[in-house]
Amino acid sequence: MDSISTDGSVSRRTVLATGGGVALAASTLAACGGGDGTTPSGPSSSQSAMAGAGGGAGRVLAKVSDVPVGGAVSATDAQGKPLIVSQPSAGSVVAFSAICTHMGCTVAPDGKILRCPCHGSTYDPATGTNTGGPAPRPLSKVTVSVKDGNVVEG
Known part of the structure:
Protein backbone atom coordinates (compact mmCIF):
# COMPACT_ATOMS: atom_id res chain seq x y z
CA MET A 1 0.00 0.00 0.00
CA ASP A 2 1.59 3.25 -1.18
CA SER A 3 -0.44 5.85 0.72
CA ILE A 4 -0.47 4.49 4.30
CA SER A 5 2.57 2.81 5.81
CA THR A 6 2.43 -0.16 8.13
CA ASP A 7 2.82 2.13 11.15
CA GLY A 8 -0.37 4.02 10.19
CA SER A 9 1.29 7.20 8.94
CA VAL A 10 0.16 8.81 5.71
CA SER A 11 2.61 9.34 2.87
CA ARG A 12 3.53 12.78 1.60
CA ARG A 13 2.06 11.86 -1.79
CA THR A 14 -1.35 11.11 -0.24
CA VAL A 15 -1.36 14.35 1.74
CA LEU A 16 -0.50 16.35 -1.35
CA ALA A 17 -2.97 14.50 -3.54
CA THR A 18 -5.93 14.69 -1.18
CA GLY A 19 -5.38 17.50 1.27
CA GLY A 20 -3.18 19.91 -0.62
CA GLY A 21 -5.99 21.09 -2.88
CA VAL A 22 -8.33 21.53 0.06
CA ALA A 23 -5.76 23.59 1.99
CA LEU A 24 -5.07 25.75 -1.05
CA ALA A 25 -8.78 26.36 -1.63
CA ALA A 26 -9.34 27.23 2.03
CA SER A 27 -6.48 29.71 2.10
CA THR A 28 -7.65 31.31 -1.15
CA LEU A 29 -11.19 31.70 0.16
CA ALA A 30 -9.94 33.19 3.42
CA ALA A 31 -7.82 35.73 1.53
CA CYS A 32 -10.74 36.93 -0.58
CA GLY A 33 -13.56 36.52 1.89
CA GLY A 34 -13.25 39.88 3.59
CA GLY A 35 -13.74 38.29 6.99
CA ASP A 36 -10.10 37.51 7.62
CA GLY A 37 -9.54 40.42 9.96
CA THR A 38 -7.22 42.28 7.60
CA THR A 39 -9.39 45.38 7.46
CA PRO A 40 -11.82 46.97 9.82
CA SER A 41 -15.21 46.46 8.25
CA GLY A 42 -17.49 47.09 11.20
CA PRO A 43 -18.66 50.39 12.57
CA SER A 44 -16.66 52.35 15.12
Missing part, protein backbone atom coordinates in the same frame (compact mmCIF):
# COMPACT_ATOMS: atom_id res chain seq x y z
CA SER A 45 -17.86 52.23 18.71
CA SER A 46 -19.60 55.59 18.25
CA GLN A 47 -21.36 54.27 15.13
CA SER A 48 -22.43 51.14 16.99
CA ALA A 49 -23.90 53.22 19.79
CA MET A 50 -25.80 55.38 17.30
CA ALA A 51 -27.19 52.44 15.32
CA GLY A 52 -30.00 51.65 17.75
CA ALA A 53 -32.24 48.62 17.52
CA GLY A 54 -34.08 49.59 14.35
CA GLY A 55 -32.96 48.86 10.80
CA GLY A 56 -33.62 50.10 7.31
CA ALA A 57 -34.08 53.64 6.07
CA GLY A 58 -33.06 56.37 8.47
CA ARG A 59 -30.48 54.26 10.32
CA VAL A 60 -27.47 56.37 11.36
CA LEU A 61 -24.24 55.29 9.65
CA ALA A 62 -21.88 58.00 10.95
CA LYS A 63 -21.74 61.55 12.21
CA VAL A 64 -20.90 63.95 9.40
CA SER A 65 -18.22 65.44 11.68
CA ASP A 66 -16.52 61.99 11.87
CA VAL A 67 -16.14 61.76 8.08
CA PRO A 68 -13.07 63.71 6.90
CA VAL A 69 -13.64 66.16 4.04
CA GLY A 70 -12.02 64.52 1.00
CA GLY A 71 -11.88 61.20 2.84
CA ALA A 72 -14.03 58.34 4.05
CA VAL A 73 -14.90 56.06 6.97
CA SER A 74 -16.06 52.46 7.18
CA ALA A 75 -19.61 51.68 8.35
CA THR A 76 -22.21 48.91 8.12
CA ASP A 77 -25.78 48.97 6.87
CA ALA A 78 -28.84 47.65 8.70
CA GLN A 79 -28.08 44.11 7.48
CA GLY A 80 -24.46 44.28 8.68
CA LYS A 81 -22.99 44.68 5.19
CA PRO A 82 -19.84 46.82 5.00
CA LEU A 83 -20.13 50.33 3.57
CA ILE A 84 -17.89 53.30 2.85
CA VAL A 85 -19.20 56.77 3.78
CA SER A 86 -17.34 59.65 2.08
CA GLN A 87 -17.47 63.44 2.26
CA PRO A 88 -16.13 64.70 -1.11
CA SER A 89 -16.73 68.34 -0.09
CA ALA A 90 -17.87 69.92 3.17
CA GLY A 91 -21.47 68.91 3.89
CA SER A 92 -21.78 66.63 0.83
CA VAL A 93 -21.86 62.91 1.65
CA VAL A 94 -21.99 59.76 -0.47
CA ALA A 95 -21.82 56.07 0.34
CA PHE A 96 -20.82 52.90 -1.46
CA SER A 97 -20.75 49.19 -0.84
CA ALA A 98 -17.34 48.27 0.60
CA ILE A 99 -17.32 44.99 -1.34
CA CYS A 100 -14.52 44.99 -3.92
CA THR A 101 -15.79 44.27 -7.42
CA HIS A 102 -12.80 42.01 -8.09
CA MET A 103 -13.10 39.15 -5.58
CA GLY A 104 -15.43 40.42 -2.86
CA CYS A 105 -12.91 41.50 -0.20
CA THR A 106 -13.71 44.42 2.08
CA VAL A 107 -12.40 47.77 0.85
CA ALA A 108 -11.24 50.30 3.46
CA PRO A 109 -10.22 53.96 3.52
CA ASP A 110 -6.47 54.47 3.11
CA GLY A 111 -5.65 58.17 3.16
CA LYS A 112 -7.27 59.83 0.14
CA ILE A 113 -8.20 56.53 -1.57
CA LEU A 114 -10.16 53.36 -0.87
CA ARG A 115 -8.00 50.23 -1.03
CA CYS A 116 -8.71 46.53 -1.23
CA PRO A 117 -6.20 44.64 0.93
CA CYS A 118 -6.47 41.41 -1.03
CA HIS A 119 -5.27 42.30 -4.53
CA GLY A 120 -4.55 46.03 -4.44
CA SER A 121 -7.58 47.46 -6.24
CA THR A 122 -8.14 51.14 -5.48
CA TYR A 123 -11.21 53.34 -5.70
CA ASP A 124 -12.02 57.06 -5.61
CA PRO A 125 -13.88 57.79 -2.33
CA ALA A 126 -15.93 60.59 -3.94
CA THR A 127 -17.29 58.52 -6.85
CA GLY A 128 -16.60 54.84 -6.10
CA THR A 129 -14.81 54.60 -9.48
CA ASN A 130 -12.08 51.97 -9.66
CA THR A 131 -8.75 53.73 -10.15
CA GLY A 132 -6.29 50.84 -10.13
CA GLY A 133 -5.75 47.13 -9.72
CA PRO A 134 -7.79 44.26 -11.08
CA ALA A 135 -11.27 45.54 -10.05
CA PRO A 136 -13.45 45.54 -13.19
CA ARG A 137 -16.22 47.90 -11.99
CA PRO A 138 -16.84 50.79 -9.60
CA LEU A 139 -18.26 50.20 -6.12
CA SER A 140 -22.06 50.10 -5.92
CA LYS A 141 -23.62 53.37 -4.77
CA VAL A 142 -25.75 53.38 -1.60
CA THR A 143 -28.41 56.04 -1.00
CA VAL A 144 -27.74 58.20 2.06
CA SER A 145 -28.79 61.61 3.35
CA VAL A 146 -27.84 63.99 6.16
CA LYS A 147 -30.23 64.45 9.08
CA ASP A 148 -29.40 66.34 12.27
CA GLY A 149 -25.65 66.14 11.56
CA ASN A 150 -25.75 62.40 10.92
CA VAL A 151 -25.33 60.36 7.73
CA VAL A 152 -28.39 58.11 7.51
CA GLU A 153 -29.45 55.30 5.18
CA GLY A 154 -32.04 56.16 2.59
Whole structure:
Protein backbone atom coordinates (compact mmCIF):
# COMPACT_ATOMS: atom_id res chain seq x y z
CA MET A 1 0.00 0.00 0.00
CA ASP A 2 1.59 3.25 -1.18
CA SER A 3 -0.44 5.85 0.72
CA ILE A 4 -0.47 4.49 4.30
CA SER A 5 2.57 2.81 5.81
CA THR A 6 2.43 -0.16 8.13
CA ASP A 7 2.82 2.13 11.15
CA GLY A 8 -0.37 4.02 10.19
CA SER A 9 1.29 7.20 8.94
CA VAL A 10 0.16 8.81 5.71
CA SER A 11 2.61 9.34 2.87
CA ARG A 12 3.53 12.78 1.60
CA ARG A 13 2.06 11.86 -1.79
CA THR A 14 -1.35 11.11 -0.24
CA VAL A 15 -1.36 14.35 1.74
CA LEU A 16 -0.50 16.35 -1.35
CA ALA A 17 -2.97 14.50 -3.54
CA THR A 18 -5.93 14.69 -1.18
CA GLY A 19 -5.38 17.50 1.27
CA GLY A 20 -3.18 19.91 -0.62
CA GLY A 21 -5.99 21.09 -2.88
CA VAL A 22 -8.33 21.53 0.06
CA ALA A 23 -5.76 23.59 1.99
CA LEU A 24 -5.07 25.75 -1.05
CA ALA A 25 -8.78 26.36 -1.63
CA ALA A 26 -9.34 27.23 2.03
CA SER A 27 -6.48 29.71 2.10
CA THR A 28 -7.65 31.31 -1.15
CA LEU A 29 -11.19 31.70 0.16
CA ALA A 30 -9.94 33.19 3.42
CA ALA A 31 -7.82 35.73 1.53
CA CYS A 32 -10.74 36.93 -0.58
CA GLY A 33 -13.56 36.52 1.89
CA GLY A 34 -13.25 39.88 3.59
CA GLY A 35 -13.74 38.29 6.99
CA ASP A 36 -10.10 37.51 7.62
CA GLY A 37 -9.54 40.42 9.96
CA THR A 38 -7.22 42.28 7.60
CA THR A 39 -9.39 45.38 7.46
CA PRO A 40 -11.82 46.97 9.82
CA SER A 41 -15.21 46.46 8.25
CA GLY A 42 -17.49 47.09 11.20
CA PRO A 43 -18.66 50.39 12.57
CA SER A 44 -16.66 52.35 15.12
CA SER A 45 -17.86 52.23 18.71
CA SER A 46 -19.60 55.59 18.25
CA GLN A 47 -21.36 54.27 15.13
CA SER A 48 -22.43 51.14 16.99
CA ALA A 49 -23.90 53.22 19.79
CA MET A 50 -25.80 55.38 17.30
CA ALA A 51 -27.19 52.44 15.32
CA GLY A 52 -30.00 51.65 17.75
CA ALA A 53 -32.24 48.62 17.52
CA GLY A 54 -34.08 49.59 14.35
CA GLY A 55 -32.96 48.86 10.80
CA GLY A 56 -33.62 50.10 7.31
CA ALA A 57 -34.08 53.64 6.07
CA GLY A 58 -33.06 56.37 8.47
CA ARG A 59 -30.48 54.26 10.32
CA VAL A 60 -27.47 56.37 11.36
CA LEU A 61 -24.24 55.29 9.65
CA ALA A 62 -21.88 58.00 10.95
CA LYS A 63 -21.74 61.55 12.21
CA VAL A 64 -20.90 63.95 9.40
CA SER A 65 -18.22 65.44 11.68
CA ASP A 66 -16.52 61.99 11.87
CA VAL A 67 -16.14 61.76 8.08
CA PRO A 68 -13.07 63.71 6.90
CA VAL A 69 -13.64 66.16 4.04
CA GLY A 70 -12.02 64.52 1.00
CA GLY A 71 -11.88 61.20 2.84
CA ALA A 72 -14.03 58.34 4.05
CA VAL A 73 -14.90 56.06 6.97
CA SER A 74 -16.06 52.46 7.18
CA ALA A 75 -19.61 51.68 8.35
CA THR A 76 -22.21 48.91 8.12
CA ASP A 77 -25.78 48.97 6.87
CA ALA A 78 -28.84 47.65 8.70
CA GLN A 79 -28.08 44.11 7.48
CA GLY A 80 -24.46 44.28 8.68
CA LYS A 81 -22.99 44.68 5.19
CA PRO A 82 -19.84 46.82 5.00
CA LEU A 83 -20.13 50.33 3.57
CA ILE A 84 -17.89 53.30 2.85
CA VAL A 85 -19.20 56.77 3.78
CA SER A 86 -17.34 59.65 2.08
CA GLN A 87 -17.47 63.44 2.26
CA PRO A 88 -16.13 64.70 -1.11
CA SER A 89 -16.73 68.34 -0.09
CA ALA A 90 -17.87 69.92 3.17
CA GLY A 91 -21.47 68.91 3.89
CA SER A 92 -21.78 66.63 0.83
CA VAL A 93 -21.86 62.91 1.65
CA VAL A 94 -21.99 59.76 -0.47
CA ALA A 95 -21.82 56.07 0.34
CA PHE A 96 -20.82 52.90 -1.46
CA SER A 97 -20.75 49.19 -0.84
CA ALA A 98 -17.34 48.27 0.60
CA ILE A 99 -17.32 44.99 -1.34
CA CYS A 100 -14.52 44.99 -3.92
CA THR A 101 -15.79 44.27 -7.42
CA HIS A 102 -12.80 42.01 -8.09
CA MET A 103 -13.10 39.15 -5.58
CA GLY A 104 -15.43 40.42 -2.86
CA CYS A 105 -12.91 41.50 -0.20
CA THR A 106 -13.71 44.42 2.08
CA VAL A 107 -12.40 47.77 0.85
CA ALA A 108 -11.24 50.30 3.46
CA PRO A 109 -10.22 53.96 3.52
CA ASP A 110 -6.47 54.47 3.11
CA GLY A 111 -5.65 58.17 3.16
CA LYS A 112 -7.27 59.83 0.14
CA ILE A 113 -8.20 56.53 -1.57
CA LEU A 114 -10.16 53.36 -0.87
CA ARG A 115 -8.00 50.23 -1.03
CA CYS A 116 -8.71 46.53 -1.23
CA PRO A 117 -6.20 44.64 0.93
CA CYS A 118 -6.47 41.41 -1.03
CA HIS A 119 -5.27 42.30 -4.53
CA GLY A 120 -4.55 46.03 -4.44
CA SER A 121 -7.58 47.46 -6.24
CA THR A 122 -8.14 51.14 -5.48
CA TYR A 123 -11.21 53.34 -5.70
CA ASP A 124 -12.02 57.06 -5.61
CA PRO A 125 -13.88 57.79 -2.33
CA ALA A 126 -15.93 60.59 -3.94
CA THR A 127 -17.29 58.52 -6.85
CA GLY A 128 -16.60 54.84 -6.10
CA THR A 129 -14.81 54.60 -9.48
CA ASN A 130 -12.08 51.97 -9.66
CA THR A 131 -8.75 53.73 -10.15
CA GLY A 132 -6.29 50.84 -10.13
CA GLY A 133 -5.75 47.13 -9.72
CA PRO A 134 -7.79 44.26 -11.08
CA ALA A 135 -11.27 45.54 -10.05
CA PRO A 136 -13.45 45.54 -13.19
CA ARG A 137 -16.22 47.90 -11.99
CA PRO A 138 -16.84 50.79 -9.60
CA LEU A 139 -18.26 50.20 -6.12
CA SER A 140 -22.06 50.10 -5.92
CA LYS A 141 -23.62 53.37 -4.77
CA VAL A 142 -25.75 53.38 -1.60
CA THR A 143 -28.41 56.04 -1.00
CA VAL A 144 -27.74 58.20 2.06
CA SER A 145 -28.79 61.61 3.35
CA VAL A 146 -27.84 63.99 6.16
CA LYS A 147 -30.23 64.45 9.08
CA ASP A 148 -29.40 66.34 12.27
CA GLY A 149 -25.65 66.14 11.56
CA ASN A 150 -25.75 62.40 10.92
CA VAL A 151 -25.33 60.36 7.73
CA VAL A 152 -28.39 58.11 7.51
CA GLU A 153 -29.45 55.30 5.18
CA GLY A 154 -32.04 56.16 2.59
